[in-house]
C-alpha cells in the first residue's frame with residue numbers, strides 16, 4: 001500500500017515551513033486570498049517557497065483570481081500545483097499549463113456533493129468541508145458521503161487533525177490528506193508539535 005501524501009496548508013512563517021518539511025510533508029500550501037488570515041503576498045511566498053527542498057510541492061491557493069493575479073504569482077513563486085476554491089472554469093485554469101486541484105464543495109451535514117468539473121489537467125479533486133468561507137474552516141464532514149470509484153486521486157480535507165486523521169485515512173484511503181486549522185496554535189500560525197503528531201497519525205494509518 002502506497003503511503004498517504006500529506007499537504008500542510010496556509011503557511012506564513014519560515015519556521016513553520018521548516019517544521020512541515022522536516023516532519024515529512026509532501027506539499028506546502030500558500031494562500032493568495034487576501035481576506036484569509038493565512039494569506040501571504042508574493043514576496044513572502046517567494047521567500048517561503050525558496051525553503052522547500054526537492055520533491056516537496058509548492059501549491060498556490062486562489063479564489064476566483066484575475067488572470068493577471070495568478071500570472072504575477074507564477075512569475076515570482078515556483079508553484080508546481082494550483083488549487084482553486086472559487087467557481088473557476090476550465091478556460092480560466094487551462095491558461096497556466098500547470099496541474100491543478102479543483103476544490104470540490106461538500107456542505108457538512110447536508111448530503112450535497114458538488115464535485116467540481118473534472119478538467120483533464122486536474123491532477124485530483126480536493127474534497128473539503130465547505131461550511132463557511134472558502135476553506136480552512138476546520139470542519140469535518142461525513143466521509144461516507146464521498147462517492148466510491150471517484151476515478152481521480154482524492155485529496156481529503158476539512159477539519160482533519162492528529163486525533164481523527166488515522167481514522168480518516170483508514171476509512172477513506174485517500175491519495176492525500178490536507179490540513180490547515182488542525183495543526184495551528186492560531187490561524188496562520190502552525191504548531192510544530194501538532195504538525196508532527198498529525199503526520200505520525202497518517203503514518204500510523206498507513207501501517
Ligand SMILES: O=C(O)c1ccccc1NCC(=O)[C@H](O)[C@H](O)COP(=O)(O)O
Pocket residue numbers: 009010029031033036037038061062063085128134135136137138139157158159160178179180181182
Ligand atoms: O485556509 C484558508 O484560509 C483558505 C482560504 C481561501 C481558500 C482556501 C483556503 N484553504 C483551503 C485548504 O486547502 C485548506 O487546507 C482546507 O480547506 C482544509 O482546511 P482545515 O479544515 O482548516 O484543515
